[in-house]
Amino acid sequence: MIVAENLGKKFRNKTVIRQMNCSIKEGSIYGLVGANGAGKSTFLRMLAGVYQPSEGKAEINGEAVFDNAKIKKEIVFIPDELYFFPNYNFRMMADYYASLYEHFDHHRFQMLCDHFKLDTRARIQNFSKGMKRQGALILALSTRAHYFFFDETFDGLDPVMRSLVKSVLSEDVAQRNSTVLLTSHNLRELEDLCDHMGLLVEGRIMFESDIDSLKTEMFKVQIALPNKNFDRDEFRQLKVLYYKKSGSIATMIVKGDRELVTDVLRSKQPIILDLLPLSLEEVFIYEMEGYGYEFDSLRL
């Protein structure tokens, strides 16, 4: 269980993470999304013990992570910018990880390398960005740690490799009940992998939920009523995140239980009524709008 409680991090006068509360259950794949500079990487670094929290606590299994070798043996952190020792190949890096993680599985390492078609004896500096990312993931998964923190996980990976990585991660979680925390700018990448998502805004988790709930609790509604002069007030029983009327048809983003929403709208005897599912990206955009962020320019 990963717990962040009133977590805060300040760099000189700039607060990057403030009063952050979050809990991640064992065996889950948690996706953390947020705008640039929201504090995702800083949060991961605090969970990985790279940074010491300025306030609050970051704990895993009830123990603080910072400078805690016992807990950190169960953690692997793959940052957005990868580092490999100069002139090393993946085998040498595997030796390095093996020297730090006592359960490092060389067999699994070789198997994954074969799977990803990575040459373990070639110098890493000659590899492409995507191949380095694959190598880092393989190294992380070979440690047999229980907590994996991946920052910008799919950055540089082609669609085939993304799919492969997702399947490997899912498999590890399913088999070993490991916990994965991912960050990404691309919501679609996380959509089909994560079971939980959190939205980080200006150093705080604005909301977190499981993916299924997110998808089933928010809809795009297109509606036309007999009385053409209706306005937003007509739907005040509903939680309308976005409302726009064009002619006699109104387009709304509504949050709530699908059946309840449908019942309310049908009670208005609409001429037209369509309830459309939202992509995860749209869900987040509208959620963030709910917190006062404007994305009109992004919406087509």
Add this chain to the structure above:
Amino acid sequence: MSSIRSVFNFKVFWQNFRSAQGLLLVAMIIYQAGILINCFSLSHNPEVMQVISFSAASGIVSFLACFLLPLAACATLFDFLFSKKKSDLVFSSPVPRKTLYWSNWAGGMLFLLINVLVASLILHITLLRNPQLIVENGIVLRFLILWSLSMAMVYSISCLSVALTGNRFVQFVLIAVLTLLPGWFHYTFQTQFYNYDQFSQLEYTNQKATETLTSPYSMRIVQDEGRIDTLPYIAFDKLISSLSGMRQSFRVTDYNNHTAFSYSRCWIMLGYLIAASGLGYWAFLRRKVEVAETSFISETAHEAVRIAAFVPFFYTLGMKDWISALLYAGILLILYHLYDYLARRELISLRRTLLSFLAVVVIASLIRFPMRILVRREAAQQISIEEVNSIAMAPSSFMGTEQYEALLQLKLNDPALIQLVFQSGAKNDYAEGSVNMIVRFYQDRSYSDFYVNISPDYVEQLETLLGENDQYQLLFRSMNPESIYWVEANGVSAGLEQEQVRQLAVLLQQEQQQQSFSDLLHETKQIACRQADDAYCFLNLALISFVNGERTEQSIDLLRYQSVFQLYSSIVNQQFLKVYAGNVRFLDYFSMYDNQLELIRQQSELDYESFNLRLSQWLSENLPAQLQKAPVSSEEFMTIAFYDSQRRSQGTIFIEKNEKWQEFVNSLKQPE
């Protein structure tokens, strides 16, 4: 075992060492190649001295390596503190910070030790191949200890610096401050209190001397050229001197060396090394931001470093007078602002800079004014115009400098005399007229026993004898006529108390009654050794007699006699040796000479009496014909110099080069 493992993890050490091997290997190759080239050229130098010295063997390469190797080691082994990517990898790994710090620390230490070991091995082997050279194992051992400690100390300071800051620029500033500040402080302290020590050592042109005044180290580096001392070693030499004055006692105790090596200083360096390493560990644990260009362990610490770095600059440059102080303050303020930009990558507000810089000025003043008060108090307590022990004069080119000002405060606190010296000195660089005026000044004040001791060229002109009493006079002077003139009155030394001089005299008289002493004391001759072509330095006790108005002088090399030596050691912490702190090094040469003569005596199996008789006979027979000019490059040729009763040089023999000397030495082994 597990506790050791929690501090030192070989895997961590090896992995980091391995990842840094490229740069470390390059540094090592350059260092060793430099040593090798230097040794090679040294071995083929026909004028090389027989007993090899550290400096000659290691050269400038080692001097630079003392700084560059530790910096390279620290920069590579702790580079994860400056690379965001690497710090993510290293700090997220399951290695406690304690292990991380000490494993890397040990890696650097090992690297430095290996370097010094290899260098000393190369040195030893290369030099042993040359049959003309004598390589002492003790010297090689000290080479190991001294350079290892110096490097280790700079390395530990570097570790502290990298742990404190994430900014490379600030790191270098911090290293400079931590390494050089103790030395600077001592220098400043010494300048105020023991200025004539500096004067007597200045044997350069005025321009050079002026340059040296602005930098605490330039003088030392120049003066210590050809010596084994490393800069941190010198810095701590200074620190120790300022703390206790013990350096001299250790030096004297350890005087049987050819170098200024001192175990006491090594212990202090070791202490500083441990303290810096421990503090580095403390800072490393408390780092909250691993990588940030502008990071520092705390803003307060950063401010302290900034102020500490600028105080010496301002103090040294800007405290001479108000106009120069304002000028330098303006320049430093700009530099101060620039430093901020380089350290933080952002310009802070001018108001904040001004406030901070004000602290620099205040602290510099706070250092200066207590010192001035102490100097005045010292002058008031020790030397009053009524009982003048000695006064010093310097060429007018020094006028207006801090040293000159302090000198006047210390020695000439009579306003009339100060004015006198200023007036006369301004017209004449050699201050010749000043001396005459001072003589008259004292005569006017009824100082009947007044004796001016001046460089040989001016003795006739300036010497004035007003009394006829035996006097014991402790002399120290540099015989370079352009450096300094010492004027002494009443036969009392500048630094010794009257009672100490009396004790010394009693002891000498006792020894004089013994056979060994009288044999060694040549009435009109003195055996000295030569340090450089134009600089003779003595630390001797002169027995001056005045019979029927004729003055005779008997000089005794103080350190030749056990009782004097003991007394000398017993007063080592007092004023006298503090005054002559920097000059005690010449004892090394004396001792070297003594050792050689003593060695010859032992080989000849003669007792002291016979040996000295034979020696004085030979000298009197051969001296006039055997004068030779020393090769310019020779620095440590053993010479026998003769002086007449007026201390005028009568000639010098360079014994290594002298065939007749060798004949004489051989003849000693045969029965007469």
